[in-house]
Amino acid sequence: MPSMSTEMKIFGPVFWASAGTAAATLRAHAASRTMARFIGILQRGRARQPSRTKPGEGRRQHATTTPAARQAARVAAGPAHPSTPLSTAPTLLHDSSVPTRPASSISVLICTYNRAERLEETLAAFGSVRIPDGSRVEMVVVDNHSTDATAAVIARHARRLPFPMITAVETRQGKSFALNTGLALATGEIVALTDDDVVPDAAWLEGIARAFRRPGLTFAFGKVLPRWEQPPPPRLLTREAQAIWGPLALVDYGDREVRYVPDRFGADRFPIGANLAFTRAALRRVGGWRNDLGKVDNSLIAGEDYEIFHRLRRAGLFNGLYDPSIVVHHFVPASRVSRRYFRRWFYWNGRTIARMLPDYYDGLDFRQVPLVAGVPRFLYRQALGQAAVCLRTWTRRDPLERWIQHLYAVRYVGIMTECWRAAARRKRLVDVPAAGSAVAAPADADRRTDGRGEAV
Incomplete structure (x- = not known):
């Protein structure tokens, strides 16, 4: 299997070359003459052209009025957290309910992998975090099969923390495996997630208990x-640059509380796992x-901390709160501010999106969507549209805008690559069926199981 860098060299030109070069490159990867014919039609403008979502503008609607078409208008712009442009203020819903009792118990869940130095800082900081009145606190630390000094760091701080620590080793590589292992061990009414490179405020747990x-x-x-780790370029800290903050894993949605309710699902930006708490009952549900x-x-x-909100909504459990007083501080290494890392992150963000297409277009019946070489046909139109936008920005003098559109184009490289790979895997399963294996649906080719071993 070719490496990511090799794929970038092969597929990258599709999205920032001319339309003719894009068509030629796509033809080279087509599984049949159908794809080449389709791309040629797109070039000549003879195909039917529903209006498309402009990259970087969030979710918009097609001109056509069918629900499926409106859902298909959602551009695959990545999870709606800091990688989404801050074009509108969060919706404020004033809660007049009378506060009830605080959470009786909180499990802090940290998953870690080969970050012993950063984990040392995180666990040391928890020695100063205040325990909420009337609440029992425990910490669950899951080592995702680290090879550095992580085990020693965990053992050392297990004796120092002001609350008990439960530890586990998860040998299957992947954060979701570690999270599900930690969830199985947690006993708290609330499961509070943070990362192994984060320092919480002293009042972090008090804020979580108050919210619930x-x-x-x-x-x-x-x-x-x-x-x-080192000061970032000043332009990266502007409002406009927040459209590409995803690689930095930062959240600052303002200084006022925001309620998240089903009727407003997707209207406000979502959390990330570095500072996020759930009821344990909802997670298990x-x-x-x-x-x-x-x-x-x-x-x-990535995407595990975005996809789960879709299942919460479908289960009738989407009821949340953004509380600006719940604060953590995330370590951002110098390498994350490099152009190389941004390109890499957006490429993999595209591959993540390809695994969650039904969630991004949740009103669209993918069984009815035509596929071209394993890719939903409407994505070719969106990708070619992004290529055109990317080319147009090179005539402008705004380097930030050029960079943003370039990264959106790289994201489409990832989407298309993952779709092509999933199609190849399905073909192999059909050609050489394994005992007891099942061929996944096109949009769910890599979907495995949830934390209970059930199909999601």
């Missing part, structure tokens, strides 16, 4: 602020995290 006083709340989250998402096999496949 609201009746019916199933999740709460707050700010993820940076701890820079939806089966935990998808095992094919979340740093699988040391890749940058």
Whole structure:
């Protein structure tokens, strides 16, 4: 199997070359003459052309009025957290409910892999985190088969923390495997997630306990602020640059509380796992995290902390709160601010999106969507549209805009690559069926099981 860098060299030109070069490259990867004919039609403008979503503008609607077409208008722009442009202020829904009792018990869940130095800082910081009045606190640390000094760091701090620590080793590589192992061990009413390169505020647990006083709340989250290893380029800290903040894993949605309710699903930006708490009952109800998402096999496949909200909504459990007083500080290494890392992250973000297409286009029946070489046909139109936008920005003098559109094009490289790979895997399964194997649906080729071993 070719490496990611090799694939980037092969597929990258599709999205920032001219339309003619794009067609020629796509033809080279077509599984049949049908694909080449289709791309040629797109070039000549003879195909039917529903209006498309402009990259980087969030979710918009097609001109046609059918629900499926409106859903298909959602561009695969990545999870709606910091990688989404901050074009609108969050919706404020004032809660007049009377606070009830605080959470009786909280399990802090940390999954770690080969970050002993950073984990040392994280666990040391928890020695200063205040325990909420009336709450029992425990920590669950899952080592995802580290090869550095992680085990020694965990053992050392297990004796120092002001609350008990439960430890486990998960040998299957991937954050979701580790999260599901930790969920099985947690006993708290609330499961509070953070990362192994994060330092929480002293009042972090108090803020989480206070948030869950609201009746019916199933999740709460707050700010993820940076701890820079070295100062970033000033332009990266502007409002416009927040459209590409995904690689930095930062969250700052303002200084006012925001309620997340089903009627507003997708209207406001989502949390990330560095500072996010759920009720344990809700997590168990939806089966935990998808095992094919979340740093699988040391890749940058992510999305586990986005996809789970779709299942919460489908289960009638989407009821959350953004509380700006719940704060953690995330270490951002110098390598993450490099152009190379941004390209790499957006490429893998595209591959993540390809694994979650039904969630991004949740009103679209993918059984009815035509496929061309394993890729939903409408994605070719969106990718070619992004190529055109990318080319147009090179005539402008705004380097940030050029960079943003370039990264959106790289994202499409990842989407198409993952779709092509999934199609190849399905073909192999058909050609050489394994005992008891089943061929997955096109949009769910890599979907495995949830935390209970059930199909998601």
